[in-house]
Amino acid sequence: MEITVYRDRPVASEPRQLPAALYNLAHSLLARSPGTLFVPIRAAQYLAIVDAEEIIFLDHQHKSWVEVAWRNFRPQARAALDDPVPYEAVYYQADGTELMRRLQPEFAKALSALSGKERLDGQARVLKFERPAG
Numbered sequence: 001m002e003i004t005v006y007r008d009r010p011v012a013s014e015p016r017q018l019p020a021a022l023y024n025l026a027h028s029l030l031a032r033s034p035g036t037l038f039v040p041i042r043a044a045q046y047l048a049i050v051d052a053e054e055i056i057f058l059d060h061q062h063k064s065w066v067e068v069a070w071r072n073f074r075p076q077a078r079a080a081l082d083d084p085v086p087y088e089a090v091y092y093q094a095d096g097t098e099l100m101r102r103l104q105p106e107f108a109k110a111l112s113a114l115s116g117k118e119r120l121d122g123q124a125r126v127l128k129f130e131r132p133a134g
Contacts, residue, residue, distance in 0.1 A: 003049070005058065007066045012091045016070075016100075017084035022108050023075065026050050029115060041110040044102050048110070057103060067093050068103060 030037045030050050037050040045060040046067075054071035058064070072088040089100060 004064060005049070005056065005066050006064055007069075008092050010090045010092055011094055012096060014089050014097070015086060016089045017086050018070070018073070018104075019084055019108075020078070020082045022104075022111065023073070023085040024081070025111050025115060026055065029111065039107065039110050039114055041103070041106045043109065044106045046103065046106075048107055055107075057099075057107075065092070067091075068096055068099060 026037070030052070035051070039048040039050060041048055041057075047058045047060075047063075049056050049058070054069050054073075056066045056070075057068040059067050069090040069092070070087050071090060074086045077086050078084065089096075091097065091099075093099070
């Protein structure tokens with residue numbers, strides 16, 4: 001699937017932190033996708049597009065225009081895998097900070113639902129473990 005998106009000049013940006021579980025799940029699903037992960041957020045009527053560098057959010061009314069982008073993720077800045085990941089939230093609409101209050105929890109729910117629907121390709125194999133002698 002190919003989608004062309006456009007961006008206005010950013011209205012504002014701010015440093016934020018993404019919970020580790022959400023960051024890790026997004027990147028686990030991205031690793032199993034063909035390069036880009038599309039996450040429909042039905043409750044908020046947004047589409048999240050995840051790639052290796054950023055997560056962008058498109059509104060259902062303005063399908064080609066980025067409203068919010070999460071970028072400049074710095075997972076290397078955390079001391080442990082369960083620490084939050086710092087990133088920059090960039091807003092392309094005046095109500096961006098208000099929108100963030102809805103997007104982050106709804107994105108988490110949508111990712112969780114998507115991971116539950118994921119189908120693993122390939123054959124299943126049963127591994128035989130030999131008991132140690134003795």
